[in-house]
Amino acid sequence: MTLRILRPGILMTVQDEGRHGYQHVGLCPGGAMDPVALALANALVGNDVDEAALELTILGPDLEFGADTLIAVCGAEFEANIPLNRPVWVQAGKLVHIGRVTRGARAYLAVAGGLPIEPVLGSRSTYLPGRFGGHEGRTLRRGDAIPLAANVAALSRERFEKLKGKNGRSVRWWAPPLTAPDREPILVHVIEGEHYGRFDGVAQRAFLDTIWSIAADSNRMGFRLGGAPLARPTDESEILSAPTCLGTVQVPANGQPIVLMADHQTTGGYPRIAEIAWADVPRLAQLAPGGKVHFARCSLDIAAQLRKAMRERLEAALHGIAWEYGN
Amino acid sequence: MLDLEVNAFVQRLAAAVHARGEPWIRDVVPALGGLALHFDPGFDGVISDVAAELIERCLKDGLPDAENVGREVEVPVCYDRVFAPDLEEVAAKTGLSPEDVAARHAKGEYRVLMMGFAPGHAYMGGLDAKLALSRRATPRAVVPMGSVAIANEQTVVYPYAIAGGWNIIGRTPLVLFDAKRDQPSLFAAGDRVRFRAISGAEFEGFGR
Numbered sequence: 001m002t003l004r005i006l007r008p009g010i011l012m013t014v015q016d017e018g019r020h021g022y023q024h025v026g027l028c029p030g031g032a033m034d035p036v037a038l039a040l041a042n043a044l045v046g047n048d049v050d051e052a053a054l055e056l057t058i059l060g061p062d063l064e065f066g067a068d069t070l071i072a073v074c075g076a077e078f079e080a081n082i083p084l085n086r087p088v089w090v091q092a093g094k095l096v097h098i099g100r101v102t103r104g105a106r107a108y109l110a111v112a113g114g115l116p117i118e119p120v121l122g123s124r125s126t127y128l129p130g131r132f133g134g135h136e137g138r139t140l141r142r143g144d145a146i147p148l149a150a151n152v153a154a155l156s157r158e159r160f161e162k163l164k165g166k167n168g169r170s171v172r173w174w175a176p177p178l179t180a181p182d183r184e185p186i187l188v189h190v191i192e193g194e195h196y197g198r199f200d201g202v203a204q205r206a207f208l209d210t211i212w213s214i215a216a217d218s219n220r221m222g223f224r225l226g227g228a229p230l231a232r233p234t235d236e237s238e239i240l241s242a243p244t245c246l247g248t249v250q251v252p253a254n255g256q257p258i259v260l261m262a263d264h265q266t267t268g269g270y271p272r273i274a275e276i277a278w279a280d281v282p283r284l285a286q287l288a289p290g291g292k293v294h295f296a297r298c299s300l301d302i303a304a305q306l307r308k309a310m311r312e313r314l315e316a317a318l319h320g321i322a323w324e325y326g327n
Numbered sequence: 328m329l330d331l332e333v334n335a336f337v338q339r340l341a342a343a344v345h346a347r348g349e350p351w352i353r354d355v356v357p358a359l360g361g362l363a364l365h366f367d368p369g370f371d372g373v374i375s376d377v378a379a380e381l382i383e384r385c386l387k388d389g390l391p392d393a394e395n396v397g398r399e400v401e402v403p404v405c406y407d408r409v410f411a412p413d414l415e416e417v418a419a420k421t422g423l424s425p426e427d428v429a430a431r432h433a434k435g436e437y438r439v440l441m442m443g444f445a446p447g448h449a450y451m452g453g454l455d456a457k458l459a460l461s462r463r464a465t466p467r468a469v470v471p472m473g474s475v476a477i478a479n480e481q482t483v484v485y486p487y488a489i490a491g492g493w494n495i496i497g498r499t500p501l502v503l504f505d506a507k508r509d510q511p512s513l514f515a516a517g518d519r520v521r522f523r524a525i526s527g528a529e530f531e532g533f534g535r
Contacts, residue, residue, distance in 0.1 A: 020353040020354060020365075021353060021354060022354075022446070022511065022512075023354035023356045023363075023365060024341070024345075024354060024355060024356050024357065024442060024515065024516065025442050025446060025447060025504070025511065025512035025514070025515055026442040026443050026444065026445055026446045026447060026448050026504075026512070027446040027447075027504075027511070027512075029353070029354075120506045120507070121506055121511060127506075129445070129487075130446055130487070130504070130506065132506040132507075133506070238328065240328075240329060240358070240359040240360045240361075241358060241359050241441060241443060241450075242358045242359070242360070242361045242363075243356040243358045243361065243362075243363030245363065245365065265443065265444060265445070266356060266442070266443050267356075267358050267441060267442075267443030267444065268443075278368050300375060304373070304374065307368055308371075311368070311369065
């Protein structure tokens with residue numbers, strides 16, 4: 001059984017929650033840019049939260065399912081011929097059309113039973129720079145056939161039957177989108193980076209006062225921030241290449257900050273002005289080019305509290321979905 | 328400044344931390360002069376305290392010797408001109424013959440100081456000081472996979488066809504990073520690396 005790509009949209013890839021344990025040899029974890037939305041999409045079709053799904057970016061695809069399949073699209077809002085943020089029963093041969101994004105940037109299309117693609121180094125995530133993982137290590141194209149679970153029709157029926165509040169081919173309830181931006185600029189929390197103190201007070205304030213705009217050449221590796229360039233660090237002594245992290249904000253010589261995203265390099269030698277709180281990275285991932293963000297400084301403790309709060313909100317949403325399945 | 332003693336210490340500490348197999352740590356990443364512990368965001372403790380305790384315990388129990396961190400790796404390299412677009416220029420700038428540049432590079436004993444830039448990409452120290460040159464003024468848009476290059480006092484091997492600005496003096500037929508292998512990367516931090524000069528015919532013999 002497969003799902004066929006009739007029209008691929010933009011930058012559609014297979015992603016799960018990433019491959020961990022290889023950063024010491026230079027391979028980043030990768031995985032879903034918005035792991036919160038991925039978890040919700042999976043839960044909505046009764047999967048484990050870390051199953052592989054399709055990551056949609058800005059323009060969605062047209063898809064045809066080879067079998068009756070329970071699916072869910074969660075994350076950004078897209079124009080679509082199916083309701084979002086809830087489980088939807090799709091009949092074999094029926095066209096699923098997802099058009100332009102209307103709020104946010106990325107959504108995850110999960111299917112009951114997941115996408116049974118052979119994992120590479122423990123993950124089904126597509127790593128585009130290395131051309132491996134996911135479907136042939138690349139962005140999906142017109143005509144691609146992505147495997148579905150062998151028992152997808154039976155599994156989908158069984159799960160759909162269990163659901164409460166059914167309304168035709170979907171349900172009357174929906175999961176709260178936890179990461180799509182309500183309004184821009186979004187506020188993102190940062191802790192001081194290792195080299196924050198190398199920048200003078202003017203550059204530090206400019207970093208925090210500027211409403212940054214996501215530049216057009218941003219991608220899964222990093223978001224470039226457009227705005228008035230930051231003044232160079234006052235301390236320009238040598239910086240040894242050091243490990244980087246999801247959410248590290250580097251400032252190269254041109255003064256335009258770069259935020260490291262899912263497919264980032266594992267080490268870097270640019271001054272690091274800030275580190276984005278883990279809880280806010282999925283929300284940042286929901287900005288499309290042109291999207292606006294500003295930063296608020298916080299302590300490591302506050303960042304940890306934000307992380308806990310985000311996990312609790314996700315857990316609450318997952319419990320709500322499990323309840324609808326009668327679990 | 329790169330301090331080789333600090334660098335070796337970071338690698339020994341990384342090995343000790345890794346050996347403990349703490350479930351809340353996802354990645355242990357040694358770099359030139361620092362160590363990153365990437366933790367599972369589901370972990371509930373106060374991360375800075377727990378990490379400090381872990382490091383203290385590792386130091387108290389003793390770190391492995393530098394000789395026991397990393398492995399010996401031999402890398403065949405063909406220094407023929409077809410694989411070495413910058414060999415003549417390096418020779419001219421250093422006042423050596425191209426053959427001497429290749430011989431000096433192949434004779435060196437190198438250590439992997441850090442992995443980074445791309446999967447499987449190793450920064451190796453130990454380059455003959457006579458060969459120390461700065462990077463090319465304009466990086467190449469694409470450096471062929473397996474290219475062996477030098478800059479400053481280090482040497483690298485490009486694991487993929489990627490952009491790069493180092494001076495290319497040869498090529499290895501080995502695949503440095505293969506996601507299908509159990510150990511995907513040929514190199515890891517702390518490895519001791521030797522290059523072995525091979526002929527064009529031997530290079531072809533690897534059948535890559």
